[in-house]
Amino acid sequence: MLYRRSLLALLTLAPLALSGPAAAETVPFTPEAFAAAQKAGKPILIEVSAPWCPICKTQKPILAKLAEQPRFKDLVIFDVDFDTRKDVLRQFNARMQSTLIAFKGETETGRSVGETQPEWIEGLVEKTL
DSSP: OHHHHHHHHHHHHHHHHHHOSOOOEEEEOOHHHHHHHHHTTOEEEEEEEOTTOHHHHHHHHHHHHHHTSGGGTTOEEEEEETTTOHHHHHHHTOOSTTEEEEEETTEEEEEEESOOOHHHHHHHHHTTO
16 A cells, blocks of 8 residues: 555656756747747747857757756757758858857847857857847
8 A cells, every 4th residue: 555655656746856947949940930939029049050060069068058047948949950951041141050140039139150158158048038
């Protein structure tokens, strides 16, 4: 009987222990998803990257760490592939991989190219809030 109660309590509390604070979401860029996030007034970061880019590889773990912070839980990170999404690059006037573009809803609040300093990237992401 005690075993059953313990198991029931464990199963009841497990989802709470595993859920933790929500993290920012990284999704592939689509015009529809971007427009919906803008209309909803979400904090948005456009991340232009390429798999062969060493700067992009440095930026990704920095962004992942920031995305885990509770203050950035509503942030939507749109991943734009530099090699295949030339239409999106033109839309945002992004000329290089490793470009980060911050939006607060429909307003662009900042951008950087080639930045790898965690503090500076965090400062840019803060502009989305």
